[in-house]
Structures are given as structure tokens and as C-alpha cells.
Amino acid sequence: MEWANVILQGILVGGLYALFATGLSLIFGVMRLVNIAHGDLIVLAAYVALLCVTQTSIHPLLAIFLVAPVMAVAGYGLQRILFNRTLGADLLPPLLVSFGLSVIIQNVLLQIFTADSRKLSAGAIETATVPIFNGLAVGVLPLLMFVAAVAIIAALQFMFYSLPIGRALRATSDDPEVARLMGYDNRHLFGVAMALSLAVVAVAGVFLAVRANFDPALGPSRLIYGFEAVIIGGLGNLWGTLAGGVILGVAQAIGAKIDPGWQLLAGHLVFLAVLAFRPEGLFPKVDG
Amino acid sequence: MSAPSFHIARSTPESRFALVIGLLALVALVAGPYWIDRNGMRIVGEFLIYLSLASMWNLLAGYAGLVSVGQQAYVGLGGYFLFAWAILFGLPPLLAIPFAGVAGAIVALPVSLLVFRLKGAYFAIGTWVVAEVFLLLAAQISVLGGGSGISLPISVVRSIAESRDGRDMAVYWSTLGVAVAILIGTYLLLRTRWGLALQAIRDGELAAETSGVSVATAKRLLYVVAGAGGAMIGALIFLAKLRISPSAAFSVNDWTAFVIFITVIGGIGRIEGPIVGTFVYFLLRGLLADLGPTYLIILGAVAVGVMLFAPKGLWGLVADRFGWQLFPVGRRLVLDTSASAATSKGA
Numbered sequence: 001m002e003w004a005n006v007i008l009q010g011i012l013v014g015g016l017y018a019l020f021a022t023g024l025s026l027i028f029g030v031m032r033l034v035n036i037a038h039g040d041l042i043v044l045a046a047y048v049a050l051l052c053v054t055q056t057s058i059h060p061l062l063a064i065f066l067v068a069p070v071m072a073v074a075g076y077g078l079q080r081i082l083f084n085r086t087l088g089a090d091l092l093p094p095l096l097v098s099f100g101l102s103v104i105i106q107n108v109l110l111q112i113f114t115a116d117s118r119k120l121s122a123g124a125i126e127t128a129t130v131p132i133f134n135g136l137a138v139g140v141l142p143l144l145m146f147v148a149a150v151a152i153i154a155a156l157q158f159m160f161y162s163l164p165i166g167r168a169l170r171a172t173s174d175d176p177e178v179a180r181l182m183g184y185d186n187r188h189l190f191g192v193a194m195a196l197s198l199a200v201v202a203v204a205g206v207f208l209a210v211r212a213n214f215d216p217a218l219g220p221s222r223l224i225y226g227f228e229a230v231i232i233g234g235l236g237n238l239w240g241t242l243a244g245g246v247i248l249g250v251a252q253a254i255g256a257k258i259d260p261g262w263q264l265l266a267g268h269l270v271f272l273a274v275l276a277f278r279p280e281g282l283f284p285k286v287d288g
Numbered sequence: 289m290s291a292p293s294f295h296i297a298r299s300t301p302e303s304r305f306a307l308v309i310g311l312l313a314l315v316a317l318v319a320g321p322y323w324i325d326r327n328g329m330r331i332v333g334e335f336l337i338y339l340s341l342a343s344m345w346n347l348l349a350g351y352a353g354l355v356s357v358g359q360q361a362y363v364g365l366g367g368y369f370l371f372a373w374a375i376l377f378g379l380p381p382l383l384a385i386p387f388a389g390v391a392g393a394i395v396a397l398p399v400s401l402l403v404f405r406l407k408g409a410y411f412a413i414g415t416w417v418v419a420e421v422f423l424l425l426a427a428q429i430s431v432l433g434g435g436s437g438i439s440l441p442i443s444v445v446r447s448i449a450e451s452r453d454g455r456d457m458a459v460y461w462s463t464l465g466v467a468v469a470i471l472i473g474t475y476l477l478l479r480t481r482w483g484l485a486l487q488a489i490r491d492g493e494l495a496a497e498t499s500g501v502s503v504a505t506a507k508r509l510l511y512v513v514a515g516a517g518g519a520m521i522g523a524l525i526f527l528a529k530l531r532i533s534p535s536a537a538f539s540v541n542d543w544t545a546f547v548i549f550i551t552v553i554g555g556i557g558r559i560e561g562p563i564v565g566t567f568v569y570f571l572l573r574g575l576l577a578d579l580g581p582t583y584l585i586i587l588g589a590v591a592v593g594v595m596l597f598a599p600k601g602l603w604g605l606v607a608d609r610f611g612w613q614l615f616p617v618g619r620r621l622v623l624d625t626s627a628s629a630a631t632s633k634g635a
Binding site: 033034036082085086090091092093094095096097099100101102103104106107108110111220221223224227228231261264265268269271272275276279 | 349420541552582584587588
């Protein structure tokens with residue numbers, strides 16, 4: 001029963017990792033951009049949420065509805081002003097520009113908010129639990145986190161495969177040149193993709209802030225978790241990304257149960273094992 | 289009319305000038321302990337360390353397209369190798385430096401088998417994960433201080449040299465020796481057949497492959513060499529610091545971010561780039577280091593700006609403007625314009 005609990009908690013944390021990963025996976029799918037600053041943007045969203053909560057005393061989880069539009073607009077601007085200039089055949093510019101952005105965001109946050117760790121308090125919901133059976137119970141907050149991840153991925157899937165904007169995004173992803181000939185404005189579409197990515201980042205950031213302490217240096221490790229979830233699940237498959245997040249969460253939970261020092265190591269080792277034995281990921285993209 | 293005569297030139301007037309300046313600088317640096325004070329020697333040592341790291345990263349990213357964000361894995365590995373060597377086995381610390389290089393190469397080979405499965409930017413983050421794994425593993429080694437780190441025992445420090453001046457000199461000359469070996473090695477490597485292959489890969493991977501370059505072998509070779517170099521530099525860094533901890537040894541900021549900024553600002557894919565970049569980096573650091581986080585914001589912004597508006601870096605701007613090549617690695621065909629000119633030259 002103890003182990004069932006450990007695995008259950010791991011699965012639910014996996015929802016958060018899937019949220020870290022979804023935004024990363026989305027922009028890679030649309031424009032082959034790997035945003036090294038992704039983790040720092042999650043932490044930035046957490047601080048934006050902190051500002052919203054302290055300024056308006058709104059409930060942290062409702063702050064999602066303020067933070068998400070702010071981050072989406074910022075994402076659109078970031079793409080149009082910065083990242084669109086870097087896209088092309090050469091792989092270095094987007095990588096190095098996002099790396100520079102990562103260092104800039106970390107240090108701007110450090111300058112404004114200091115290195116002290118902060119947390120958003122969500123009140124009673126933090127300790128509320130839902131009993132399942134036999135004394136096994138899950139926290140409402142982790143459950144909410146997992147449900148949010150599933151809902152967001154389902155919504156993105158629906159958008160990609162059933163809405164005109166999704167068709168446009170898939171078209172630019174398949175062949176940007178031909179998409180342009182068909183009258184799509186790639187620069188705008190890339191902006192939309194980054195806006196969506198950062199809206200997901202906002203949700204991830206708020207949950208990050210409510211779940212545990214955060215500080216400006218936390219970004220790179222969130223990027224790595226998200227990246228591992230994407231690779232474990234298989235590139236270009238959002239449900240695979242959710243599965244990747246869950247596998248990572250469970251691996252970390254089991255590692256932590258064995259020895260606290262092994263929590264992060266266990267997650268990384270599972271990632272490296274997938275890379276060694278199934279480099280295309282567990283659930284690679286199937287076209288159709 | 290006689291047939292036009294020609295010869296193959298591998299040097300330029302600027303490069304002969306650079307060679308003279310380089311030799312003078314080398315003589316001045318070898319004599320460093322006799323005319324530079326302790327603080328100055330520390331800065332020169334750091335300068336050489338960053339120049340070496342940037343030169344190797346430039347080879348990886350600028351030539352072979354291997355944008356690694358995980359070279360701190362090898363720096364940290366070299367540092368921990370030194371501490372294990374001296375503390376656990378009681379061997380002479382200076383001797384650890386070359387063996388750290390061997391260890392770096394031995395570790396880099398299997399790591400390359402894993403991370404080379406990832407392409408482009410995914411390779412970048414994959415190398416970073418490997419460095420994180422090394423960090424977490426180092427934190428598990430309790431005989432080397434675990435997560436909080438360890439200092440070199442006094443007896444080991446004394447074994448380098450009895451006096452502090454003697455130790456400073458030993459560390460300084462070792463650093464100079466390794467750095468010069470790495471820099472000259474980089475230059476000579478680029479002048480060989482492998483160098484030609486690497487330049488072909490830089491200019492177009494597919495074209496290089498179809499021209500008969502074994503791209504995969506060249507990349508793996510380079511990655512292993514960079515792992516060895518990084519580990520030797522790591523041993524030197526922590527020999528100077530006398531203390532190691534996982535977070536300092538495997539710091540992505542110290543051993544990779546700054547190195548990337550140096551290379552990008554100076555000019556990626558050119559041998560002169562890291563040299564120019566290291567000077568700019570130390571200049572900016574000297575001017576702005578008191579500003580704390582603002583300094584890093586400015587450094588990051590400069591790197592982003594250079595990448596966007598002058599992707600060939602500062603040296604690229606200069607070289608394109610004046611056609612300079614301080615370290616020519618190619619071969620140029622020079623036509624001897626007329627016999628009389630040749631005669632007058634000969635006279």
C-alpha cells in the first residue's frame with residue numbers, strides 16, 4: 001500500500017512535468033525551435049502570479065486566468081521581436097539567443113525578487129485530500145494539477161486536428177514555404193504558437209508556485225524535466241509527452257523512496273535508459 | 289610568355305605578425321611569475337582557462353555543429369579526478385592533470401554514444417542532463433565530501449610546493465602549459481586533414497559527407513578530445529581553488545554559459561573568435577562585475593545582440609572588413625605576377 005501511494009503521487013506529479021513539457025513540445029513541433037529559456041519562463045510566470053496575488057489578493061489558482069493572457073501576449077511579442085529573427089537553416093542562432101534569454105531572465109528575477117525562495121499559499125485546498133480506498137488518498141491539489149494537464153493536452157489536440165488555426169499551424173510545421181504560398185503568414189503563426197506555449201507555461205508556473213518553494217534559479221531544472229518528458233514520450237506526440245511526464249514522476253518518486261539523494265538521479269537515469277534503448281521515445285509520432 | 293607560375297601560401301602577412309606577437313606574449317607569460325604580482329597571475333590563469341575552454345567549445349559548436357551545454361561535465365570530472373587522485377590514492381597532484389585528460393576521454397566516448405542520438409538543440413539539452421547526472425553522482429561520493437564538498441588536505445597542498453609562492457608558480461606554469469598545448473593543438477588540428485574535414489562540416493554537413501568526409505567519426509573524435517581537454521582544465525581550476533563541491537565543479541554558468549558568451553561575442557567558427565571574446569569578457573567583467581546580477585544581464589544581452597546583428601561575432605566584423613586572418617588554416621593560391629617581380633623579390 002505504501003508503494004501504491006508512492007506511485008500514485010509520482011503519477012500526479014507527472015502531470016506537472018507534462019505541463020512543463022507541453023509548451024516545449026508545441027513550439028518544437030511547429031517551428032523546430034528548442035527554447036532553452038523555457039524553464040526560466042515557467043519561473044517568470046510563477047513570479048507574475050506572485051505579483052497578481054499580492055496586488056489583487058485573488059486566489060492563486062484563479063490567478064491562472066490573469067497570468068495566462070499576460071504570458072501569451074509576452075510570448076507573441078517575444079516570437080515576433082526576437083525568435084522570428086533567429087529561425088532559419090542554421091541551428092545556432094535560436095539556441096544561443098534562447099540561452100542568452102535564459103541567463104537574462106534568471107538575473108532580472110534575481111535583481112527584482114532576490115534569491116529568497118517564495119511560495120504562493122493556496123489555503124485549505126493545499127491540504128485537502130480525496131480518499132480513494134483502503135486509506136489511500138490523493139491530495140486535491142496534485143489531482144487538480146493532473147486534470148489540468150490532461151485537459152490542456154486534450155484541448156491542444158482538438159485545436160490541432162479540428163480547428164482552422166490548428167490546420168494552419170500543422171501546415172507551417174509540415175512545410176513553411178508551401179504554407180506561405182497558400183497564404184499563411186508564418187511569422188504570425190509562429191507568434192501564435194509561442195503565445196499558446198507560454199499560456200501553458202503560465203499554468204505550469206502557477207502550479208509550480210503553489211506546490212512548493214520557488215526561486216529565480218529553478219528554471220534550468222524545469223527545462224530539463226520538460227525535455228526529458230518530451231524525449232521519453234516521443235517527439236511530436238502530446239499524449240506521449242503526458243506519458244513521459246508520468247514515467248519521470250514515478251521514477252523520481254520511487255528513487256526518492258529508496259534514498260532521498262536518488263530522487264533526481266532516478267529520473268535522469270530512466271531518461272538515459274530510454275535514450276539508449278529506444279531513442280525515438282516510447283510513443284513516437286504516428287502520422288494520421 | 290612563360291606559363292604563369294604560382295605557389296601555395298599557408299600564411300598571410302598578418303599571420304606572420306600574429307606569430308611574432310604570439311611568441312613574444314608566450315615569452316612574457318612564461319616569465320610571468322617574475323614580473324606579475326600574485327593577483328595578476330591569478331587573473332592570467334583564469335584568462336588562459338577561459339580561452340582554452342572557449343577554443344574547445346568553438347571547435348565543437350562552431351566547426352562540428354555540436355552545441356554542447358554540458359561541457360561542465362568534463363570540467364567537474366577533471367576536478368573530482370584530481371581530488372580522488374590526491375586524497376584517496378595519495379598520488380602527486382600535478383601528475384593528476386594529464387591523467388585527468390585520459391579519464392575525460394575515456395568517459396566522453398561512451399557518453400557520446402548516448403548523446404549523439406540526439407540532434408541539434410536536443411543534443412544541447414541531452415549533454416546538460418549528462419552533466420546533471422555527474423553532479424548528482426558526485427554528491428553521492430561521501431569520501432569526497434558528498435553534497436557539501438571537500439578541501440585538499442594541507443599535506444597534499446604542501447606536496448605541490450612548500451611555499452605559497454612555489455605553489456602559485458607551479459599552478460601557473462601548469463595552466464600555461466596546458467592552455468598553450470590546447471591552443472596550439474586546436475590550430476594545428478585545423479590545419480590537418482581532420483581540420484579540413486571539420487571546416488567542411490561547418491560549411492555544410494551533407495556536402496561534407498558526400499565529399500567523403502566521415503562526419504560521424506570526425507564529430508566523435510572532436511567530442512572525445514574536448515572531453516579530455518575539459519577534464520585537464522577542470523583539474524587545473526580546482527588545483528588553484530584547493531576546494532571542490534558538486535555545484536562549483538559542475539556549474540553550467542561558470543564553465544559553459546560564460547564560455548558560450550565568449551565564443552559568440554568573439555566570433556563562432558573562427559579560431560580568432562575565442563581570443564577576441566576572452567579579452568572582451570575580461571574587460572566587461574572588470575568594468576561591471578560589481579553590479580552583480582546586472583552584469584550577467586548585460587553580458588547575456590550583448591551575446592543575444594551579437595548573435596542577432598553580427599552572427600559572425602566581433603572578429604567576423606573585423607575580418608570581413610579588412611580580410612584579416614591571424615591564424616590561417618586554409619591554403620591560398622598565389623600567382624607570381626611576373627618574372628621580374630620574382631627576381632626583384634629574390635634580390
